[in-house]
Amino acid sequence: MNYDFSEKEFNLFIDIQEKVSRVAESVQLDRKDPKRSRENIKQVLEQLAQTPYLQLGLQPVEGYQGQLSLMGAAEVLAAVSPSAYLxxxxSTRLFGRAVNEWGDNSQKAKWLSPLLEGQLIGALALSEETLNIENDPLTTKGDRQGESVVINGAKQYVINAPIADWIAVAGFCDDAYALFLIEKETPGLTVEPAIETLGYEGTPISRIHLDNCSIPAEQIIFPPAKAEMPQTLRMWENQMLLGASLGLSKTAFESARDHAKTHRSGGKPIIAYQEVGFKLADMLTLFQTSQLLAYRTAWTAETNPKEAGELLLCAKVFCAESAETVCSEALKILGGNGYIIGNNAERAYRCAKYVQIAGTSTEIGRVKIGDAALGYRD
Ligand SMILES: Cc1cc2nc3c(=O)[nH]c(=O)nc-3n(C[C@H](O)[C@H](O)[C@H](O)COP(=O)(O)OP(=O)(O)OC[C@H]3O[C@@H](n4cnc5c(N)ncnc54)[C@H](O)[C@@H]3O)c2cc1C
Structure with missing residues (x-):
């Protein structure tokens, strides 16, 4: 195991930090702004397309370590702008990865190439109301009618739906799992207005409905049965949420550390109070441990897939819970300043509530880890 990053990788991290910070200086990436959100994300994608970032984890890039490089870079992007990261x-690691792994050559040419150039925004709709991915079947269905397929169903909470050029909708067709690739403004597709959320306000999210939505059959991707589509999509979502958790811990820790060094109370910088130092020490320990687990998970995803599934669940639970704790402790150190809307730590705290429930939630994650420990699942 070697989780060291090369100079080339560190340079990529610096490049991402600088490029996305520049965009963030000119537009509010983490504020709800339905009129500008598509333009904002397009700007970030165009910057990232000038680096290898969008290809990482999808295609081999010389000098980079696939998933591991991606985790290091994800942490940086998720710290600069949690909303842009999500x-x-x-778009890239859910929609793009599905096309990359399961699409045929013409589908890859149609969707993956523009996506990697930062020209296309994608979304992936899996979750349905009352759907528990472990137990319930998907109810979205496509029925063949001649050369077309007519889809009916509804999805709740789809990241990017209000701004996406294409939405990949998970469902069934011909009694097999399928992804229906639906272009915006296709008749029968209704994208509701962006919903208000506790955190990630700069990430447009909405519900979608499909009412007799007809698409050509070439716009369907059939993952192989052994791919277990819903579980695999959840796994990719969990990997994405590890990067999100690291970024939140990083930005909250750095805010608290910088504040502790400069803010004075009782005639001295608050870092002079031992209790503040202890808090920072605990936060850093959680952050560093999260990094190690996340990096190991990324490394294992490519070197030992059999071990990777269980490790990913352990990492998801630990990193998400740690992010919430680190952000919460940061707010205590920031005192009244932390409670005022608009600082990095309070923003990260609100976002951290999402990483606990999204993908495999902490509760379901613990159940599954327990089952694996008892040998009830592979
Ligand atoms: C902001 C936002 C963006 C989202 N974006 C997307 C997206 O882009 N694409 C997409 O497909 N989905 C998306 N989702 C949906 C998201 O993945 C689900 O909300 C999440 O998986 C939780 O499912 P649920 O809301 O149905 O909660 P439920 O499954 O109803 O869970 C509610 C509570 O019960 C617990 N629970 C449920 N089942 C069990 C169990 N078996 N054992 C123990 N505890 C259990 C949970 O841990 C949780 O505490 C998004 C959601 C939000 C809020």
């Missing part, structure tokens, strides 16, 4: 990743 949008970029839902």
């Amino acid at each position: 949008s970029v990743e839902a």
Whole structure:
């Protein structure tokens, strides 16, 4: 195991930090702004397309370590802008990865090439109301009618739906799992207005409905049965949420550390109070441990897939819970300043509530880890 990053990788991290910070200086990437959100995310994608970032984890890039490089870079992007990170990743590592892994050559040419050039925004719709991915079947269905397929169903909470050029909708067709690739403004597709959320306000999210939505059969991707589509999509979402968790811990820790060094109370910088130092020490320990687990998970995803599934669940639970704790402790150190809307730590705290429930939630994650420990699942 070697989780060291090369100079080339560190340079990529610096490049991402600088490029996306520049965009963030000119537009509010983490504020709800339905009129500008598509333009904002397009700007970030265009910057990232000038680096290898969008290809990482999808295609081999010389000098980079696939998933491991991606995790290091994801942490940086998710710290600069949690909202931009979630949008970029839902487009690239959910929509794009599905096309990359399961699409045929003409589908890859149609969707993957523009996506990697930062010209296309994608979304992936899996979750349905009352759907528990472990137990319930998908109810979205496509029925063949001649050369076309007519789809009916509804999805709740789809990241990027209000701004996406294409939405990949998970469902059934011909009694097999399928992804229906639907272009915006296709008749029968209704994208509801962006919903208000506790955190990630710069990430546009909405519900979608499909009412007799007709698409050509070439716009369907059939993953192989052994791919277990819903579980695999959840796994990719969990990987994406590890990067999100690291970024939140990083930005909250750095805010608290910088504040502790400069803010004075009782005639001295608050870092002079031992209790503040202890808090920072605990936060850093959680952050560093999260990094190690996430990096190991990324490394294992490519070197030992059999071990990777269980490790990913352990990492998802630990990193998400740690992010919430680190952000919460940061707010205590920031005192009244932390409670004022608009600082990095309070924003990260609100986002951290999402990474606990999204993908495999902490509760379901623990159940599954327990089952694996008892040998009830592979
Ligand atoms: C902001 C946002 C963006 C989203 N974006 C997308 C997206 O782009 N694409 C997409 O497909 N989905 C998306 N989702 C949906 C998201 O993945 C689900 O909300 C999440 O998986 C939780 O499912 P649920 O809301 O149905 O909760 P439920 O499954 O109803 O869970 C509710 C509570 O019950 C617990 N629970 C449920 N089942 C079990 C069990 N078996 N054992 C123990 N505890 C259990 C859970 O841990 C949780 O505490 C998004 C959601 C939000 C809020």
